[in-house]
Amino acid sequence: MSVLIIVLGLLAGAYAVALLEDRLTRGSFAPAAPLLAAAALLARESIVTRKPDRLLFETAPVLLLIAALLAAAVLPLSPTLIVADLATGGLFINAALAYVLVALLMAGWGPDGAYAMVGGWRFLGQVIAYSMLIVMPITAVAIRAESLLTTAIVGSQEGWWNMFYQPLGFLLFFIASLAVCFLPPFDRPSAEGELAAGVEAEYTGARLAILRLGRMVLVVSLAAATSVFFLGGWLGPWLPPWVWSALKVLAVAALMLLAGYYLPRVREEHLLAWCWKLGIPLALLNIFIVGVMVLAGL
Amino acid sequence: MNPDLLLALITGAALFGIGLYGVLSQTNLVMLMMGIELILAGALVNLVAFWRFLHADSYAGQMFVLIVMTVMALEMAVGFAVALARFRARGSVEMEEAQELKG
Amino acid sequence: MQTFFIGFFGLAAIVFAVAVFRTSSMMRSALALLFSQTALGALFLALQAEFLGVLQIMMMATEMSIMAIFMVMFMMDPGGLGGMDMSHQKRLSMIAGLGAVMLVSAIAAYTRWQELASLSQAAAADEQIRHLGRELLGRSMLVFETAGITILTAMIATTAVAVKVPAENASHES
The missing domain is CATH 1.20.5 (Single alpha-helices involved in coiled-coils or other helix-helix interfaces)
Known part of the structure; x- marks a missing residue:
């Protein structure tokens, strides 16, 4: 039951994200546009490139979608609305997000196209930069909750949301989550202007529809993760828990898209340098501060 | 005899054997390292199986697994550094062409 | 049930491990190793070591992807389209590998594990x-x-x- 609700919720979220992205990039607001675009993609011919690695080419879009769905599986929308409340929830979401990289490498290598391959390897460079900034803020969150259970993590934010308790971690996690779903400031793997859409370049028809859907769901999953880890998940006055979850997820998703709209693109080597020279020390500092605060009983 | 334990141990043994075959038969340094990864993976399976079926109350067993995972990551990092240095110097990491490394 | 899952994921890990050395496309080879390790992570989950299983699945994804880029960088024929043979002393290696499997399996089968066990519930x-x-x-x-x-x-x-x-x-x- 909760599986169905969560999947439907993710799809609705993906639809909202598509609408928002349309609004930001084209300035138009047509509620039917994403559905029409999807229908058009499904009906269009699906071209296969010359000498592709068929296995990787076909698997990649599906794997991206599965990884995004699995990441959402451990995130609670309300105290009971969760697919699997794993004892290792905070670690599991990292494991699921790691497969985004595998999917993009496959999508890059599979079609036997230069632009796609460059896009795939670029994402590998990004992963090495941002992956620690996903793991370390979650570590600090788990320190405060004294548990890796995502429900316990939300429960630990009764007093102060983690956004205010550890603003540094929130900032780093937010930036890293933009890089995970290769949204605009970090969209070099699928840069439209310069790489002819990178990993998406050789995909057409139904496969491209799945690839795009996977990315939208990924954005929603990351927004849900930000909401659960830093914005207190379902916590909030007056309204029922699931409404709060939905509102927070949508707000975070909108913020992610807006950030991409206003920031300049970052090249992978600059991202690497900043993440390793500035981001990781800051993340360690965040863990230290949270540890001290927890020991002090704040 | 616990069949689950035996099954897990045989999996470990098979991975070890495949890894050994890879290490002995491949000529490229990077492929060789994949063989080593498989050998270490075989060791991992055995450690987890021993923890689960023999000493489920001793968490030092799980810690051993963490150490082996660290070793896997380190082996890769150091191996790639060596491969990179060799590739810069000689333009290939084929081990057949590396006879001069024989002491 | 546990026996089935251990057998299934163990078999998957072995099949993918064999595939590592059977294909000449470097990308496929690295990904086969990745999925072999992922199957092992699932095997750990079947063995009720949840933390280790999830950790294995997480670490190996990144590790093997990095392996993939190095293989593509350093191999002469990363796509495997030229059909180059990149191996030597195949017979010896095969004998050594099979011998090792037999020997280790025999040791595993003939040891009396019950005498060493202290607890069977995780x-x-x-x-x-x-x-x-x-x-x-x-x-x-x-x-x-x-x-x-x-x-x-x-x-x-x-x-x-x-x-x-x-x-x-x-x-x-x-």
């Missing part, structure tokens, strides 16, 4: 994580710290080996 996953944490930062802290120092040493050594010597310093050293 704790619940959250209990396990708590115990593992206490072990890591308690009795085994020194070992754990040593691993950390080893990582640091390896990081420094790796960087020192891999970084290109700048041209103006190169003349001094040679």
Whole structure:
């Protein structure tokens, strides 16, 4: 039951994200546009490139979608609305997000196209930069909750949301989550202007529809993760828990898209340098501060 | 005899054997390292199986697994550094062409 | 049920491991190794070691992807379209590999494991994580710290080996 609700919720979220992205990039607001675009993609011919690695080419879009769905599986929308409340929830979401990289490498290598391959390897460079900034803020969150259970993590934010308790971690996690779903400031793997859409370049028809859907769901999953880890998940006055979850997820998703709209693109080597020279020390500092605060009983 | 334990141990043994075959038969340094990864993976399976079926109350067993995972990551990092240095110097990491490394 | 899952994921890991050395496309080879390790992670989950299983699945995804880029960089024929043979002493290796499997399996089959066993029930996953944490930062802290120092040493050594010597310093050293 909760599986169905969560999947439907993710799809609705993906639809909202598509609408928002349309609004930001084209300035138009047509509620039917994403559905029409999807229908058009499904009906269009699906071209296969010359000498592709068929296995990787076909698997990649599906794997991206599965990884995004699995990441959402451990995130609670309300105290009971969760697919699997794993004892290792905070670690599991990292494991699921790691497969985004595998999917993009496959999508890059599979079609036997230069632009796609460059896009795939670029994402590998990004992963090495941002992956620690996903793991370390979650570590600090788990320190405060004294548990890796995502429900316990939300429960630990009764007093102060983690956004205010550890603003540094929130900032780093937010930036890293933009890089995970290769949204605009970090969209070099699928840069439209310069790489002819990178990993998406050789995909057409139904496969491209799945690839795009996977990315939208990924954005929603990351927004849900930000909401659960830093914005207190379902916590909030007056309204029922699931409404709060939905509102927070949508707000975070909108913020992610807006950030991409206003920031300049970052090249992978600059991202690497900043993440390793500035981001990781800051993340360690965040863990230290949270540890001290927890020991002090704040 | 616990069949689950035996099954897990045989999996470990098979991975070890495949890894050994890879290490002995491949000529490229990077492929060789994949063989080593498989050998270490075989060791991992055995450690987890021993923890689960023999000493489920001793968490030092799980810690051993963490150490082996660290070793896997380190082996890769150091191996790639060596491969990179060799590739810069000689333009290939084929081990057949590396006879001069024989002491 | 547990037996079935152990067998299934074990078999998957072995099949993918064989595929690593059977294909000549480097990308497929690296991904086969990745999925072999992922199957092992699932096997750990079947063995009720939840933390280790999830950790294995997470670490290997990134590790093997990095392996993939190095293989594509260093192989002469990364796509495997030329059909080059990249192996030597196949017979010897095959014999050694099969011999090792037989020997280790025989040892596993003929050891009397019951006499060594102390407990057959694993704790619940959250209990396990708590115990593992206490072990890591308690009795085994020194070992754990040593691993950390080893990582640091390896990081420094790796960087020192891999970084290109700048041209103006190169003349001094040679």
